[in-house]
Amino acid sequence: MTRLWHGFAAMGAVDGAEFVVTRGEGARVWDQAGREYLDASAGLWFVSVGHGRGEIADAAAAQMRKLATHHCFFDHANEPALELADRIVRDWTPFDDGAVFFGSGGSEAVDTACKLARRFWSVQGQESKTIIISRQHSYHGMNAYGTSLAGIPANLEGFGTMIPETLRVRWDEAEDLEETLDRYEGRVAAYIGEPVIGAGGVIAPPEGYWKEIRRICTERDILFIQDEVICGFGRLGDRMGCTRYGVEPDIITFAKGVTSGYLPLGGVIAGPRVKDLFWAPGAPPFRHGFTYTGHAACCAAGLANLDIIDREGLVARVAELEPIVAEVMAPLADIDIVAEVRTVGLLAGIEFTPEVLAANPGFADKASVKSREAGVITRGLRGVGLQFSPPFVTTPDELAEMAAGLRAGIEAMAAVA
Numbered sequence: 283m284t285r286l287w288h289g290f291a292a293m294g295a296v297d298g299a300e301f302v303v304t305r306g307e308g309a310r311v312w313d314q315a316g317r318e319y320l321d322a323s324a325g326l327w328f329v330s331v332g333h334g335r336g337e338i339a340d341a342a343a344a345q346m347r348k349l350a351t352h353h354c355f356f357d358h359a360n361e362p363a364l365e366l367a368d369r370i371v372r373d374w375t376p377f378d379d380g381a382v383f384f385g386s387g388g389s390e391a392v393d394t395a396c397k398l399a400r401r402f403w404s405v406q407g408q409e410s411k412t413i414i415i416s417r418q419h420s421y422h423g424m425n426a427y428g429t430s431l432a433g434i435p436a437n438l439e440g441f442g443t444m445i446p447e448t449l450r451v452r453w454d455e456a457e458d459l460e461e462t463l464d465r466y467e468g469r470v471a472a473y474i475g476e477p478v479i480g481a482g483g484v485i486a487p488p489e490g491y492w493k494e495i496r497r498i499c500t501e502r503d504i505l506f507i508q509d510e511v512i513c514g515f516g517r518l519g520d521r522m523g524c525t526r527y528g529v530e531p532d533i534i535t536f537a538k539g540v541t542s543g544y545l546p547l548g549g550v551i552a553g554p555r556v557k558d559l560f561w562a563p564g565a566p567p568f569r570h571g572f573t574y575t576g577h578a579a580c581c582a583a584g585l586a587n588l589d590i591i592d593r594e595g596l597v598a599r600v601a602e603l604e605p606i607v608a609e610v611m612a613p614l615a616d617i618d619i620v621a622e623v624r625t626v627g628l629l630a631g632i633e634f635t636p637e638v639l640a641a642n643p644g645f646a647d648k649a650s651v652k653s654r655e656a657g658v659i660t661r662g663l664r665g666v667g668l669q670f671s672p673p674f675v676t677t678p679d680e681l682a683e684m685a686a687g688l689r690a691g692i693e694a695m696a697a698v699a
């Protein structure tokens with residue numbers, strides 16, 4: 283019997299059948315029985331530098347021994363939070379200047395970004411600008427804002443209306459944003475989008491999409507938020523998704539890769555336009571913050587993680603691995619029940635055919651269990667496919683092994699479908 287309530291799980295099925303991981307090293311983890319697996323999803327897209335990095339543990343422990351944390355409300359701060367904020371803006375964004383507002387993960391980052399966007403307009407007397415627009419298939423976390431913005435309908439089901447001032451547009455047509463802005467003239471605060479849609483299926487933007495979105499947001503005077511919770515800190519072979527696609531948003535949200543998941547940390551990076559408004563003499567405070575905003579040990583882990591990424595050239599490594607990912611994953615598209623394999627950066631989504639999905643409810647999740655039985659950890663994405671997002675340190679041989687394990691899992695499911 284378990285008393286641990288798992289996320290996104292039907293507990294009746296999980297109770298007594300939990301998959302418990304006890305140890306990790308590089309791209310590999312081991313379960314309670316000592317069985318080895320390749321972690322093809324890097325946990326939930328986060329273990330960028332790989333498992334077992336004692337250096338991050340040492341940095342967090344040293345910070346805890348000195349000062350576990352000191353909060354960042356009012357004029358208070360701690361050293362790792364100051365240093366990490368500085369380093370993120372300077373080294374990881376396209377911004378000439380900016381400011382970081384920390385929280386504990388991606389969902390808090392999305393809440394912070396949406397509140398900040400609304401406050402940005404209300405401070406300027408434009409109280410009617412309250413709507414946040416998101417994209418079909420998008421995932422922005424599970425707090426009230428992220429749930430309300432969800433482009434995955436199942437994630438909204440059964441909660442009723444949470445934040446009503448939210449709207450969705452098609453994922454691939456910038457004109458849909460323009461048309462929506464025509465209909466809601468003067469009422470929209472911001473548009474939010476993932477550079478590459480992650481949990482919705484690993485879907486890269488159409489050519490030129492982000493430049494069009496930047497143009498529209500500028501012309502129509504709404505803020506442009508990039509949700510970089512998955513793409514940020516190197517996952518697409520560039521500093522951020524927005525730097526890969528050559529656009530400068532107004533606000534960036536981040537989490538996961540900033541610490542490689544060693545400790546919970548996330549936040550919002552406000553670009554110069556947003557920062558300057560709140561930094562101006564006499565500007566009101568942004569009345570927002572969390573107990574663990576800028577937690578010192580988490581920020582120390584973040585600094586150690588970024589040290590590893592820099593020292594080992596892991597962003598460039600992702601760019602080098604990108605064609606290898608495409609090469610090892612492409613053949614999976616030959617399996618009868620696979621409709622499409624999409625790859626970008628160190629990401630892939632394997633989507634099943636509508637026929638097999640219609641005939642077998644829960645097919646993708648069951649295929650992920652079969653892949654695990656074949657020694658490769660993945661998970662179902664939006665009920666339509668499988669996730670591939672390995673650690674940046676994965677070797678080309680391990681990438682091929684992962685693809686083979688996924689194939690074995692999918693073929694095992696095809697045999698029973």
Ligand SMILES: Cc1ncc(COP(=O)(O)O)c(C=O)c1O
Pocket residue numbers: 326386387388389390392421422423424428476480481509510511512537538548
């Ligand atoms: C794009 C995006 N935004 C927000 C979140 C929410 O992050 P968290 O689960 O850390 O709250 C996620 C999580 O996967 C995500 O992929």
